Amino acid sequence: MQIKTLFLGMGLILAGFNLSAQNKVNEHLATAKSQYAAKNLEDTRFALQQALTEVDIMIGKLILEKMPAQWSDMKAIIDKDEHVGSSQGFAGVYVFRNYESSAEPKKTAEITLINDSPLLAGVNAFLSMPMAVALSGRKTIKVDGYKGMLERVENAQPTEYNINFPFGQSLLSFRFQGIDDENTIIKLVDEIPVGEIIKLAN
Structure with missing residues (x-):
């Protein structure tokens, strides 16, 4: 150029x-x-x-402005917000926000966007192979037109779910702990403007 x-x-x-x-x-x-x-x-x-x-x-x-300060009964821990994250050794856009509930049992959630994530190749491979979807126990979901991989972490205590949306050379990731219902997880992700976040990152 x-x-x-x-x-x-x-x-x-x-x-x-x-x-x-x-x-x-x-x-x-x-x-x-x-x-x-x-x-x-x-x-x-x-x-x-x-x-x-x-x-x-x-x-x-x-x-970060696209992410809510209050997400269902979880509140954003603003002082833990990160963006760019050059100190972590990543190039390009890096964004992190953490959420916690105040009531017991505690629920937590994390939203992370990172360029060149080490998980990117694996998620893309999974989403491009229908047979892998059927055999792995993982699921494919779609939010704002973007396909993502939903996974429940086996034997995790408390219950843990991860959802990853690959786009370009980046990965938008959601991690939930302490929420047992898969449908609740999907509804929570539906509340986030996934499409707008991805467009900004691109």
């Missing part, structure tokens, strides 16, 4: 963000342009990487 095309593409992306967020990215883009003009390609690449990281941070914040 030519550098000018990349600058143009970044400019189009920025149009969807607030002014403060745009300013941070524009600073890195200005540095990249000046370094490119001076033929300092290594510094150009570094500045562009910084700009892309800022964009990922902004996308992560927008995705």
Whole structure:
């Protein structure tokens, strides 16, 4: 991709963000342009990487805004929110939100979105093989037009369910503990704007 095309593409992306967020990215883009003009390609690449990281941070914040603060009888633990997660060694968008109920028995839920998840290949393989669906005891569900894999973790105490939606090179994952009914799990996921979150991440 030519550098000018990349600058143009970044400019189009920025149009969807607030002014403060745009300013941070524009600073890195200005540095990249000046370094490119001076033929300092290594510094150009570094500045562009910084700009892309800022964009990922902004996308992560927008995705968190799509997740409810109160989810059924579970409350979001806002101070545990994460986005981008470069310290965890992941590139691109990384988002995490945790939920807990206050009443006993306690219920918990997690929503995670991650690029290049190690689970991605396995989930895609499962969803593309109808025979595997029939034999594994797992299920395929669809929310907002996106297929996902529902799995009950064997012998887990408390009861644990996982639902994974693959898209592109990313995975949107839900993990529930302390909820025994599968239909309740599916209804909870239906309350989340899965399609909107995936579109933002893309």
